Structure formats: structure tokens, C-alpha cells
Amino acid sequence: MGAVEQTGISIQLLNSMNPFINRRVFFQIAGTGVAGCFVSPFDLFARTASPYPPQAPQVTLLNTAKNVIFILLAGAPSQIDTFDLKVGPWTPADFRATTINGIDFPEGLMPAMASQLNRIAIVRSCQSSALVHALLQTWTQVARSPASATGKIAPNIGSVVALEFEPKRAADQRLPGFVALNSTGGLVKQGYLPGRYSPFDVVAGNNGLANITNPDGDAAFAEQYSVLQALEAGGIRRSDFDDMRDFYSSAREIMNDPGVNAAFRTTGAERVRYGNNTFGTSCIVARNLVNANLGTRYIQISLGGWDNHQNIYTPNAGIYPPARQLDAGLANLISDLATMPGANGRTRLDETLIVVKGEFGRTVGSLTDLKGRDHYFVHFALFAGGGVRGGQVLGETGADGQHVELAGWSEDRPVLAEDIAATIYSALGIDYTTVRRDDPLGRGFEYVPSTNDWLAYPIRELF
Template sequence: MSTSRRSFLQATCAGGLSCFGSSIWSSLFAAQSETEKAESCILIFLEGGPSQIDTFDPKPDTPSAGSFEAIDTKLSGVKFAQHVPRLAELADKLAIVRSLTSMEGDHDRAQSLMHTGHRPNPRLHYPALGSTVAWRQADPEIDVPAFVSIGRKFDTSILGPQFGPFVIEDIGNPAPSLTLPEGFSEARMKRRLTALEGFNGRFDKQYQSLLGNDLTQLTRRADRMRNSPVFQPYDPAVAEPELFERYGSGVNDGYMARACLTARRLVEAGVKFVEIQYGGWDTHNDNFNQVQNLSASLDMGISTLIDDLQERGLLQQTLVVCVGEFGRTPKINGENGRDHFPDVFSALLAGGGIKVGQVLGESSEDGSEIKNRPVSIPDFHATVFTAMGLEISKDYFAPDGRLLKLTENGRPITELLGG
């Protein structure tokens, strides 16, 4: 740690240990006070903005309905659209939010808001959910990165590069550089790392920077990933073919099946936050055919993920979240599509820390506005953070010493918490 950072922290944190965020301390306290918090989170991000009406908030017998029918779910009186039958069957394991509302209707801005909980600010890059969780909850002793993203890239936030995600681009071989050449000793790698740390420390001192330290930590992280089997090449079709089929290996290109199964393996290995990018929901035209296809993979992927986590005893400690950046218009346009609609849309939550088997909030009869219990994006973030045991009312300080609030006045949805 550079001298400038240390002195700055001492100056701002006269209160003592709390703002060093030692994970040992926080996990000890958490274990005593909040038994129901989730240990890790899997976020399935439906990029493009999925049509809520054609998935989790159908409007049968109204002009908004479109060509899909509504089907019954496990929860009495609650209906889903027809192409998510498996999720309907396990709706008692879900909390369905039908009153999310966003302030942004442009993809980039809305995706940024949904990930950071703040409207985009060019001068201040707020961290994404996964980065914040990695920063607050990461176990420094573990061999896997705290935040892994399957397919989605992120800009570096003010937390610095260490808390960015490890981005998996090729699920079959997530980290191709992990095998040291034959005969390369551990002692030699250790010597290299120590020398790098010292040299980067000089850089930080000369440039009054934190970057050298951040990058050293990243290199150390890369080094530790060698110990973890989860980043070795893996083919579920060979290793667990039946389960892979349940995840939907044969549906569409099999991406969602592979991604959801990989997310489960990552969480099992100790990753705190996994984000799965599942795009294609920007259905300005031909909405119904597209949503039907996309739903098929989504339905099998998430339902099997929930079952699989439960079978392994991991569901109680894993928060599963599924949401896009906004919803789509109740009105069907001339191209048989639906356009961007940030006013009201839906999300699914399941697993650790969540009271499942309920619907929260309600949209109006034709789906054009919220009827009750609006949930803002900051509220949604506050809920995810609280479910994961983060204190949202506290003032935190970014590694460079800046004050950072986890959400912009977000309040957790108490009705959803404590499952």
C-alpha cells in the first residue's frame, strides 16, 4: 500500500478498522447477525430489454397481449406467458417483481444504470454490482476471482482494475494461459511476483498512484487461478451429459445451458458474483418469434440452475437474479415488434436471502403504467446488496479514498428480504 493511500485512509477513518473492509471481520459479524444473507450471486442479464408482457407479466385479453397465451403457474392466480412453462412450474421458488421502473430508455445508458445503480457520469465511473460485491465481500485467500462475467465486458470503475470482472469469452476454455511450462518451479514464479511487486511499488511512489498495486494484485490473482480446476478446459457434454441436457444443451445454440452450468460451477468454486450476458432481447421487429426462441433457452437454463443449486445444497446461499435494462412497450408496432419501455418492467429473484413464492408490485391492466409498489433501480440494487449482507446505509470509501455510496438513496424492498 502506498504511503499516500495509507496516510489518507488514516486521516479519513479515525473511527478505526471499519473502513479497511477486512473480510474476516465483516464475515464474522455477518455470520452472527444475519444468518440469511446470500454468499454469492448469479445475475442473468437479459441485454436489449426483454418484453415483460411476453414473459413474466402477461396481459391476456387486452390489446397489449400479442399472440402469446398466458399459462397458470405454481402460484395461484399468477400467470406467465406460455413460453416459460418450467419457470411457471417452479414459481413458488421465485420472487417476481412486476413494478421495476428505470429513468433511461437508451440501451447504453440504461445498461449502465442497471449495472451501477447510478445514472452514467463521464467523470466518475461507478462500479457495477459485481465489482462492488467483489470489493466488499471477496475472500482474499481464495484462488478464484470474486467477480466473473460470462460474455459481458465492463469499463474500469473507480474501484480500480482489481475489482473488475474476469471475463470469460470462450466457455470451453476460460483461461488459456494457466499452464506453466514444464520444469518451471513454483519458487521461480514466487521470485518473479515478489520482484514485480517491489518494482510496481516504486512506480506508485514515484507517480503517487495506486495502479501499480492494483496491477500487482491482478497478477497475483492470475497466479492463484492456476490452483483452481474451475478454469481448466471443461466440456459438460462429456463430464455431465445428462445434466447438461436438462440445462438445455440442445436448445438454440446451447449457450445459455453452457453459461448457466458454468455459473453453478463457478459459485461452487467460491466465486462471489457471476454475471451471464444473455442478449438478443431488443425486439423492435418480429418480437413474438424472437421472444419464443429466447424464452426456450431462458426457461430451461434458469429452471435447471435453480434445481441444480438446490440439489447441491447451494440455493440457500446463492442469490439468483434475472433482469434486463428495461422492458418493452405494451403497444405492438407496425413491424410486429415492441419498442423500449423503461416505465414498467419485470425481474425475477430466487435463492439466498429472498422471500420467494410471491409477486411484488403490479402493472396496470394494459401494462402501460405501475399500479402499485414502484421499485426504482437504486431500490433494486439496495435489495440485492442487503440480500448479500452489505450495509447500504453506510458510507464507504473507494480505494483511492473517495466517498462512495452503494446506491443513490435506494431503499431495500423489505417484503422480499429474509427468505
């Protein structure tokens, strides 16, 4: 048995993934052994024998948003059961598949999101570069292969955003530029960047932030903090301690600002409306943070439960719990932001780009013998707010969902994680072609990497 088959990725699957695949490219994939067997046929094809000669991108930034809420659907949802619905004999009746303004959608599974389709844009032509959860969840957060040289030191996109917005922070903006909510163990932090750009990693509760008061009282804390400062002033000078100083200073500012804790509080009525679960509460907090304008510009929320290799349609199990959590949390987040006034006559939704994405997709057609769906390259991404034109679908995967038949955007190829990152940066007014020269490898750190024959671009058709 070859390396490809040993991973559970069949030759038929590889051949079905890309209409451009040929014998030479297939043997390039097979010849790479264990590493290559996890690589998308498109990924290898596009970057070794691309029919699209690269040209230096004309960098005109979109500059349509000031905040980003990135929702990582950890575990990889089934695209053909959600935002790229393919109805077949496998489709449960309670999905109530319907067409709303030209968009096929499982209204019974996600009724609240059905009412928000006019505010969202769906990209159905996404394709992953591998089929391993940890690898691709990291890839999604750093916009490059974690196995590459710079992938090992790469910061989360949110950390780059925090760094870029640092000069624009007001003195009274106490919160870090990057906040992570409901995170799993796969949260990527600041990489080689200073610790101040690390995510403020919080599990959203009901009554604000935990452990922000000293059990000995404010006076005792103030005295202890003064002693700490005196000790540092007396001997600690090395830059090795800069991150620690930043941490102490930021933590003290958060403790002393009642507005910060208020942003993390939720009411019982809100929690019920948002689904009464940790993901929903995280969406409430994300809404509050955007509205409070306390310095946070990038919020990452994780929602797991999508790795449905078996019993995907079992009532109250399988796909149902995460889909219902996403439905209530995301729909109310979009709806609430759309009613909150922002600056210059805009709403908070106008100011905030929402991106929703899993690390890859799931197999299409009939279920497996375990009544589930396995890993698959083709998947979707969802966008709302931040200048996005809602009610549209970019890309097509055909009647069976086997492969991307129509890219639906200017580059006429599947959308990759790097393109999603370029879109986020561009929407925020950040030059996605930036190359920093402060990395410890001395190679130059590209915000979005490119190769000699392949470049990433923002998806301008969304806006």
C-alpha cells in the same frame, strides 16, 4: 417537432406512464431538452416534487445470502409477453397462456420456468429512469446515473461486493470475488476501485478455462515468473504497479489450482439440459462456482437478443430464441442449486440470491407497424433463492400494463435500479448506506445514492 417527439417518445406515452403526472411536471420534462426527454416521468416527479418525504433509513440488513448471480437481460425483454403477461389478440397461440398458482404465465414459451414459479418472486412494478440501452445497462450495474459525477467513476455492484467480502476470503480461495460470464461490450468493471476487484470476464466454454498453461512448460514459466519478481523487487516500488502485481499473482494462483479449472468444465449432458448454448453453459459454470466456494461471491451473466423492435412473434426468431435460452438455463440453474447441499442444513439456492432484470421494458398493447415492441419504462425483475419467498408477485400494472398501478412494497412507488442494488447489498449483509471517502472526486462515494427528497430501500417484502 419538440425534443421529446424527436426521440420517438410520444406525449401520450409520457402521460400514460404515471397517474400522478401533471402539466407542471410535464413541462419540467420537456424543458430539460434532449437530456430530459430520456427521463422517466416518475423519476423526475419523484425526485423533484416527491409526495413521500424522505426519512433516514433504519438500516437493518437482511443478511440472507452469501452469493449473488445477477442475470442481465440485455436489450430489454417484453414484460407483457413474459413475466407480466397481458393476453390480447396479439398473443401467439403457442404461448399457451395459463394461470399457475395465481400467476399468469406463457407456459408454452417458457415451460421449464413454469415449473419453477413456486421458487421465484416477480416484481412487476419496476420502472426505469431512461430509455437508452447503453445508459440503462450501465445504470443497472452501478445503481446510479452514468451521467452523474460519481456515475463516471462508479464500480459495478459486483466489484463493491468483491471488496466487501475480501477480508472474509480464505487462503485457498483462488478466484476473484467477481466473475462475469457471457458478457457484452457493456460490462461495467471496477470503476475507481483497485484492479483486484475488476470482474474476471470469461466466455464459458466446454473444457474449462483457455490459455492457463504455458506453451513452454511449467518449469519455463516458473523461471520466467521468478525473473519478473526479481526485477520488480529491484526497482518497481510505486503504487501505480499494484494492480499489475495483483493481476500476476492472481493469475498464477488460478493456473496452479486444478479446482479452479474444474469449476469451468461442463459435460455434454449438462449442456444439452441447459439448452446447449453459451448462456446455458454460463449458468452451469455459475452453479459450479457457487458450489465450489472458490472465493467468487458475485457472478454476472448476460443474455441478449431482447431488442425486438420488429417481428417479435416470428417463429424461431424475435422473442423466441432468448426466451427459450432463459427458460432452459435459469430453470435448471434454480433446480440444481436447490438440490445442492450448502452449510448448516441449507441448500446452495438458500445461500444464493438470483436476480434477473433487463434495463427497461417494451411497449404494451398491439404491436407497432413493424410488428414489434419499442422501449418502455415499466418492466419487471425476478428474484429467487437467498431467502426470497417464492410463488409471489409484487406490484401490478393493471389490465393493459400501461403504468404501475400498485407498487406492492413498503415505499408505495415504482421500484428503481437503486432499490434493486439496495436489496442485493442488504441480502449479502452489506450496508447499502455506506459512503466511502476514498473516491478521486473527494465527494464521497455512496454505495446506493440518494437525494434530498428520495431514498433507496431494499424490497423487504421479497423475503
